[in-house]
Amino acid sequence: MINYLKIDHFKAFLSTVEMAIDDKNVLIFGENGSGKSSIYQALKLIFHKQKVFDSKIPKTITDPNERKRREDDILASFNHQQSPLTDFTIEINNTPYDTFSTAGYDVSMISQEDIQVEDKINVVDLFGKAMVGIVNPTDFINNKKDTIVSLVNSFLKDYFFEGNLSVELVYDNPSWFLQVTDISRGNLTRNEELTAFFNEAKLHIIKLLLLLTAIQFNGAKERGEFLILVLDDVITSMDAANRTLFVRLLKDFFEEYQLIIMTHSISFFNMADYSFSTAYQQKDAWKRFQIEEHVGYSDVNERDSQDYAKTINRDYKNRSAIGVIGNRIRKRFEFLVGEVSKLLYTGGVSESNQLLGSIFAPKKLYYEYDVPNKKLNTVYDFVDELIAIIDADAGSALKTQLETVINRYVSGTELIKLRDILCEMVVYQKVSMHPLSHATGALPLSTTKEVERSITLLMMLEKQLNNLIGKDLYSI
Numbered sequence: 001m002i003n004y005l006k007i008d009h010f011k012a013f014l015s016t017v018e019m020a021i022d023d024k025n026v027l028i029f030g031e032n033g034s035g036k037s038s039i040y041q042a043l044k045l046i047f048h049k050q051k052v053f054d055s056k057i058p059k060t061i062t063d064p065n066e067r068k069r070r071e072d073d074i075l076a077s078f079n080h081q082q083s084p085l086t087d088f089t090i091e092i093n094n095t096p097y098d099t100f101s102t103a104g105y106d107v108s109m110i111s112q113e114d115i116q117v118e119d120k121i122n123v124v125d126l127f128g129k130a131m132v133g134i135v136n137p138t139d140f141i142n143n144k145k146d147t148i149v150s151l152v153n154s155f156l157k158d159y160f161f162e163g164n165l166s167v168e169l170v171y172d173n174p175s176w177f178l179q180v181t182d183i184s185r186g187n188l189t190r191n192e193e194l195t196a197f198f199n200e201a202k203l204h205i206i207k208l209l210l211l212l213t214a215i216q217f218n219g220a221k222e223r224g225e226f227l228i229l230v231l232d233d234v235i236t237s238m239d240a241a242n243r244t245l246f247v248r249l250l251k252d253f254f255e256e257y258q259l260i261i262m263t264h265s266i267s268f269f270n271m272a273d274y275s276f277s278t279a280y281q282q283k284d285a286w287k288r289f290q291i292e293e294h295v296g297y298s299d300v301n302e303r304d305s306q307d308y309a310k311t312i313n314r315d316y317k318n319r320s321a322i323g324v325i326g327n328r329i330r331k332r333f334e335f336l337v338g339e340v341s342k343l344l345y346t347g348g349v350s351e352s353n354q355l356l357g358s359i360f361a362p363k364k365l366y367y368e369y370d371v372p373n374k375k376l377n378t379v380y381d382f383v384d385e386l387i388a389i390i391d392a393d394a395g396s397a398l399k400t401q402l403e404t405v406i407n408r409y410v411s412g413t414e415l416i417k418l419r420d421i422l423c424e425m426v427v428y429q430k431v432s433m434h435p436l437s438h439a440t441g442a443l444p445l446s447t448t449k450e451v452e453r454s455i456t457l458l459m460m461l462e463k464q465l466n467n468l469i470g471k472d473l474y475s476i
Contacts, residue, residue, distance in 0.1 A: 007090055
């Protein structure tokens with residue numbers, strides 16, 4: 001199974017990204033363009049490099065030297081654009097990807113691109129192009145057509161409650177094509193112009209189910225191989241109800257697989273996390289990561305216990321992975337700063353629709369653009385001005401009322417504590433964490449106190465965030 005993945009200078013990742021997976025299932029959240037597909041492409045290079053080459057190099061290229069040149073060009077295209085002449089590195093389970101033995105692994109991979117719908121869906125091409133472990137799609141369909149059709153129809157009826165829809169695979173020389181029937185529309189049956197007659201979201205689901213069914217019958221279970229399923233944004237066209245049903249299907253039919261699920265939907269990430277961790281009581285079987293996009297590069301932060309401050313502190317005291325302690329502190333601090341940003345602007349909610357709802361709420365947005373100083377004055381400056389006016393007032397009923405309201409807010413000290421922690425942490429980030437993030441080996445003695453203080457500040461920061469939202473979301 002996959003227990004560790006390290007990527008450097010690869011596509012979205014300019015600097016080293018390490019993911020301690022520990023043979024567990026993985027949920028990864030990242031906005032579009034943040035780097036999800038980079039992780040997907042890295043896994044594809046590890047387990048399906050030849051298929052990557054075959055998809056990009058015309059079959060007419062038969063000269064070995066020319067083919068090798070094309071392959072080198074393809075690999076070079078994965079280098080980070082800021083330094084394209086620097087070759088990327090990928091390690092899996094502490095082994096360079098190009099020397100890692102994939103024998104005994106069955107790694108199926110499905111992306112959003114694989115389930116795009118067409119007016120006529122060639123199932124042989126679908127199984128042949130997708131990375132679902134089918135070597136000869138035509139023979140596979142010839143031998144298992146009835147089994148494939150039966151399971152897809154079962155999925156549609158029992159998991160997605162689409163009892164009116166059914167599928168069939170029909171032979172139209174020289175290939176097999178998808179045929180869809182809707183009994184609620186007078187047994188409407190089509191194997192052409194599908195998008196004109198059927199809902200595209202449902203066609204997406206059908207294509208996805210075809211691929212998942214192929215994985216079930218590709219023979220890997222019988223061969224006793226390590227089973228891994230990687231999914232990249234395959235739920236985009238599903239509504240919320242179908243996404244929940246899809247997670248249940250994964251739980252029921254892919255329990256033997258190591259699942260790696262990537263999504264740009266924070267709602268789906270949260271729902272899947274809750275479903276697997278709480279409803280299905282599989283919390284200890286999952287790792288959760290979030291991709292953070294910065295200017296010119298991306299980073300990956302673990303949302304679980306690996307880089308919580310207490311765990312970092314434990315590893316530091318045990319001298320475990322001491323050479324990367326600075327990088328772990330820096331990454332955790334950057335993640336928590338992002339959480340502070342959400343908290344200050346929208347009350348700490350993390351659902352994108354809630355964030356936008358808070359911003360778009362029918363309330364006035366108070367600010368002033370200070371033209372002489374070329375800066376935006378916020379509500380903080382507004383309150384300071386009000387206090388100054390109140391203080392200048394000799395004494396009135398309005399002054400008393402305003403002072404009462406302001407004092408209620410002034411009495412809250414949690415944000416002040418938060419600010420003080422951040423101010424101190426920023427100094428350590430600049431003078432010690434950033435240099436340590438790019439260093440290897442043992443810590444210099446001169447930085448020991450700085451590291452210990454940084455870890456203490458991280459724990460204080462987590463505590464303050466938990467106090468402010470009334471939940472223990474940021475620590476263990």
